[in-house]
Amino acid sequence: MGTARPDMQEDTSVTIEYADNGDIRLAYESFGSADDPVILLVMGLGTQMLAWDEAFCALLVDGGYRVVRMDNRDIGLSTHLDAAGLPDMTPMQSGGLLTDAKYLLSDMAQDAVAVVDTLGVDAVHVVGGSMGGMIAQEFALNHPDRTRSLTSIFSTPAPRIGSPTREAMAALMLPPARSEDEAADRAVAMYRVVGSPGYPLDEQSLRERSRQAYRRGDDPAGTARQLAAIHASGDRTERLAALTVPTLVLHGQDDPLVRLSGGEATAAAVPGATLVTYPGMGHDLPRELWPAVTAEILALADSTR
Template sequence: MKIRANGIEIEVEDSVTQDASFAAKPAVLLIMGLGLQLIAWPTDMVQGLEDAGYRVIRFDNRDVGLSTRMDAAGKPNLMWASLQYKLGFTPAAPYSLSDMAADAIGVLDALGVRQAHVVGVSMGGMIAQRVALAVPQRVLSLTSIMSSSGAKGLPGPTPEVLRAMLSRPTGSSKSAVIEHSLALFRAIGSPAFPLPEADLRARITRGVERAFYPVGTLRQMVAVVSDHARAALLGRIAAPTLVVHGTADPLVPLACGQDTARRIPGAKLVTIEGMGHDLPPEPVRRILAALLSHITAHPAA
């Protein structure tokens, strides 16, 4: 369903749509990562949360999926933005992660949710951190999965992953786009938990058929690299925090999760051996167990 939040249209999936009784249950807000849609949240994770008695709210970030596309912002020059970042300058972004956090807060407002457990993966973890900073009274708990503090000096993607991210499909056909995405997901995937190619291809195909808008991903990338000041603010986060990270993440290395946990007072770090930058079934099972333990320990007052 579409809702109006923070001045834009946002596509939302809410447990209440399927079962009105979820309106009385504690809410978990899931924030997805760079260029990915709400359907990228594994069904096992969503179902596991609902089975445990939680209302699950997912949404497409701005510039992805079925939410508002920020066409007026134009196509950013990613190479120039990266160079500015490396030289110590802050790239000019078409919007910020704080703007995207305001979108997430707007989703809660539109649905009448006063407080929620906020969970983000990758870029979504960064947005979740911004939500916890902006409206601490509304965040029952924070969970940051395979994400980063954004601090300068942290390690970045491996050369292989960087090449895959900066490459382009060989053509504009659906098959060319799917093959390109397959190569990227193979590069960032979990070496200890490889997904069968048929499953991975099915996931990618579903996303491409639902919505494909790569320029939106570029704008999100600039928002990420321009948000390095967030690291110095993380000490202000008051929400009980869980940080989850794979030991084999080639896109956002483990040191990024370790730095996040170090900066947030009282944060708990859970590492998953052999997990990369994706959500295969076995890591999802472990993440869900840690997440449920975390959020059930911090109910609404």
């Protein structure tokens, strides 16, 4: 059974709400009017809802939508599956099939459905970044009736497609932080490698967000369980061929963590999908691109009205 870890500190500056998927409790926050259609934002590996910046969310709200961001299981204020322990990642290191995942991406997609159920809406526009894009793909595949549109950002249909450069993988595997300051330093070091080379790194905001995330619930073991879920969930390419949900794929042309071929493969797999790529963009969302990115998301959502 999952637990709320005792070191987790709720952010009292925002109103956190919760949804339950069996023993899993999901923390989420919403912006905008409850009368507007919902855009659900799902973030990636080891990354809390904070990565969907409030100003980014506000651009979507200004477009006429209620925006909901959530913490996945094993991250932030959502349930951490401490009792599950660490997965055995040895087979992955030797190119074998990973079988010790504690859950799959489809289970994480079901968490997102629990949030939608709690919101009391029939269907949402689901937007996912990185691992969140994989979860969003599973959401649309398993629950097309709950999906108004799908936007997959710097993601892939399979971990073997668009696999990271050696330098990006090394940055992802930096030693865990032991304090807020170390968490900030670690984030800056990582995004200097995987971030957007064509745009300045907003180091101050990144440090502030990393410190806040550390206070809310830093959990390297939880990140390992999420990574195992990615590798144990297999290749979605053939399944995506049957998807009829309006789909948008956004990807940075200079992404070293999920390389451009991951986005290209996602768009090629989904009939009628639109692919938009950005020169100079890596594995993050530079503030300078927020107007362009949110305009694409809103245009897709508006097209379904």
